[in-house]
Amino acid sequence: MTQIQEERTITYYTVELGALSRDGHATAEISEQNEAGEVHTRLLQVPAGLPGERVTIAVEAPPTPRPGRKRRHWKQRPPRVWITELHETSPLRIQAPCPVFGTCGGCQIQHMRYTAQLEWKREVVHQLLHEVGQFTDPPLLDTVACDDPWHYRNHMRFSVNREGQAGLTARGSHRVLPLEECPIAHEQINRALKVVNQHVNPRPQVLIRCATANNQMLIQPAQSEEVRQQMAEQGIEIQAETMEEVLGGQSFRIRPSSFFQTNTAQAEKMARMVLDGLLADQPEEKIRQMTVVDAYCGVGTFAALLAPHVGKVIAIEESASAIKDAQWNMRAVEHVEIIKGKVEDMLPGLSARIDGFVIDPPRAGCQSTVLDALIQNPVARIVYVSCDPSTLARDLNILCNVSQAYHLRSVQPLDMFPQTAHIENVAVLERTTL
Numbered sequence: 001m002t003q004i005q006e007e008r009t010i011t012y013y014t015v016e017l018g019a020l021s022r023d024g025h026a027t028a029e030i031s032e033q034n035e036a037g038e039v040h041t042r043l044l045q046v047p048a049g050l051p052g053e054r055v056t057i058a059v060e061a062p063p064t065p066r067p068g069r070k071r072r073h074w075k076q077r078p079p080r081v082w083i084t085e086l087h088e089t090s091p092l093r094i095q096a097p098c099p100v101f102g103t104c105g106g107c108q109i110q111h112m113r114y115t116a117q118l119e120w121k122r123e124v125v126h127q128l129l130h131e132v133g134q135f136t137d138p139p140l141l142d143t144v145a146c147d148d149p150w151h152y153r154n155h156m157r158f159s160v161n162r163e164g165q166a167g168l169t170a171r172g173s174h175r176v177l178p179l180e181e182c183p184i185a186h187e188q189i190n191r192a193l194k195v196v197n198q199h200v201n202p203r204p205q206v207l208i209r210c211a212t213a214n215n216q217m218l219i220q221p222a223q224s225e226e227v228r229q230q231m232a233e234q235g236i237e238i239q240a241e242t243m244e245e246v247l248g249g250q251s252f253r254i255r256p257s258s259f260f261q262t263n264t265a266q267a268e269k270m271a272r273m274v275l276d277g278l279l280a281d282q283p284e285e286k287i288r289q290m291t292v293v294d295a296y297c298g299v300g301t302f303a304a305l306l307a308p309h310v311g312k313v314i315a316i317e318e319s320a321s322a323i324k325d326a327q328w329n330m331r332a333v334e335h336v337e338i339i340k341g342k343v344e345d346m347l348p349g350l351s352a353r354i355d356g357f358v359i360d361p362p363r364a365g366c367q368s369t370v371l372d373a374l375i376q377n378p379v380a381r382i383v384y385v386s387c388d389p390s391t392l393a394r395d396l397n398i399l400c401n402v403s404q405a406y407h408l409r410s411v412q413p414l415d416m417f418p419q420t421a422h423i424e425n426v427a428v429l430e431r432t433t434l
Contacts, residue, residue, distance in 0.1 A: 009061045012084065017049045022124055022390075024108030024421030026050055028057060028081075044081050047171065048102035048111055050090035055083045080172060092116045097150075098183050105171035107184065107419040118143040118415060121423045125389045125413050133393035134401050141412045144269060149418030152263045153185045154245075155209045158193065164200030166193060184419055186210050188236060192217060195230045207256055210236075212264040213246035218256050242325070247271060248305045252329050258322040259298040266416045270385065270426060271305050273412055277383040277428040278356045279309060292356035293379075295343045295370075300326030300336075302358050307333045314352060318342045344369040357382045365391030375403040382406065382429040387416075389423050399429060407432050 017026040026049030033039050046057055060080040082102065096102070096110035109117055122143045129138040146152060158166035161176035168177055178197070181190035188210040196206055196219070207220040215237045223231075228238050242253050245260065248271045254260050261267035279287050290310040294303040297315035299322050307313050313336045317323050323340050330336045339346050343359075344367040357379045359366065365388065374382065375398075382399075386392035392411075399406045406429040416424035 008063065011059050011061075012056055013059065014054070014056045014087070017046055017051055017053045017055060019051050020109075020120060021045055022421065026053070030059070044079070046081050046083065047108065048096075049083055050093055050112060052088075053086065053090050053093070054088035056085040056087070058082050058084050077172070100168075100170075100177050100179070103170050104168050104177055106168050106182070108421045110183075110419045114145070114149050114418065117149075117418065118145055121415065122413050124423060125411065125425060128389045128393040129396070129411065131393075132390060133397045135396070135408065139408060139410045141410060143413040143415055144266075146263065146266055146415050146418045148265070149415070150183050151185065151187050151190075152265060152418065153182075153189070154212055154264055155260070155262050156182065156185050156189050156193075156207075158196075158206045158208065160201045160203045160206060162203070164202070166196055166201050166206045186212065188215070188217060191234050192219065192231060192236060195227060195234065196223070198230070199224070199227060209243070209254070209256060211243050211245045211254075214244065216243040218243050218254075220256050247301060250304050250329075252299050252301065252304070253325050254299055255321050255325055258319065258325050260301070261416070263416050266414060266424075267301075270414055270416070270424070271301065273414070273426045274302055274358055274383050274385065275305060275309070277410075277426060278306070278358060278381055290355040291352050292358065293347070293350070293354055295347065295357065295359040296361050297326060297338075298322050298360070300329045300338070302360070303336055303338075304330055304333070306358070307336050310356075311335065312337070312352070314339065314350065314354075316341065316343050316346050343367075348373045354379045356380060358385070359383070360385040361391075363388045363391065366395050371395060371398050374399065375405045378405045378431040380431050382427075384425075384427040384429065386425045386427065387422065389413075389425055392425055392427060396427060396429070405432055406430060 013030050015028040017028055020026055025045035025047050028044045028046050029041050031039055031041050062077040062079050092113050093111055094113055098110055101107060101110045126140050129135045159169050159176045160166050165178040167179040170177055189208050192208050202221060209218040215235055216239050217236050218239055231238050242255050244251050244253055247267055287309055288311055291312045292306055292310050294313055294315045297303050297317045300315055303313045303315040315338045318341055326338055347370055396408055400408045409428040409430050412426045414424045
């Protein structure tokens, strides 16, 4: 059955869904016949589906390029796919609490039981460590759950539509879905969103960041006195430029543009994993003499938490905003050296003897110069914090298998982003003894 909607063809198929892709979408094979009568199969990603379910899906053909000079720059987009009817459901399926789940691009697996989410994430990491990392039997631990997998995000970027309403964008488009609340946003942010949406907001975005240890909040762009007063009535203190958050018993100053972990409760667990991974099983006397590097240090989270235990910390960060916060956060600590610059530029020239290395790179992972420096001058122990298991697996393969400079001690998946397909990991590597 086919119909025309805005000059795009929508075709319906009844299929059995296959495994989830790394993006958290179920897969479906469909057969199509071309003008020559030849039949070929296509693999589609089906949002909000689960393996083994029998469903009817709608497949909307992607737009075709318009005539004109821009045609040569046209990039073919995948078809839009959605479930129109569930015939047989998976035992893993639950009712997603968000009214725009499946349309919004923010979450992918709200419809899956939380225990199944944890198991699936571990399996994704295992597969990547095996296929990309070339580890036959990787030392992979069970995924560490988030105690409350809802209302955990302390930082949200809401898009603003033409009417000035803040919300999240629909998957695969720029269309803004106005929201009253988001089930993964911190309750403080949801309270603020309700106030913000009583007013016309300037485009394109509203950034809201809250502390979990107090009532402080940052909002960009700056809000009117009326909005600030309404926030105060909700018990929210809007800060002008910075706010303070507490992690590991220490206070950290944060600016709107500085990186800080989005899930404070899980960040507490991550901090403990980093300290244990770097310092465990070592004599206290040796620990007090260690020199460790905190690469991509951000506002200095790991550096500040390591400083009370070790002899010296060298923190490296290229963001000027984060450097200012790191300097303030460690203003009373004498044995922390903060270096402004790119890790790939700074690390090879460090002359200090390095005993431990904490690295939390961006999604793209480590650049080759960073890996080369770690291979040419191996450190006793590395703790690698990763937000992308594929680039983690690639880098671990280089450090452990290709160069054989390190032995992979453990990989710990940590569910920093429940209800989404994102997977955080903390890997511990030890220098190979020759």
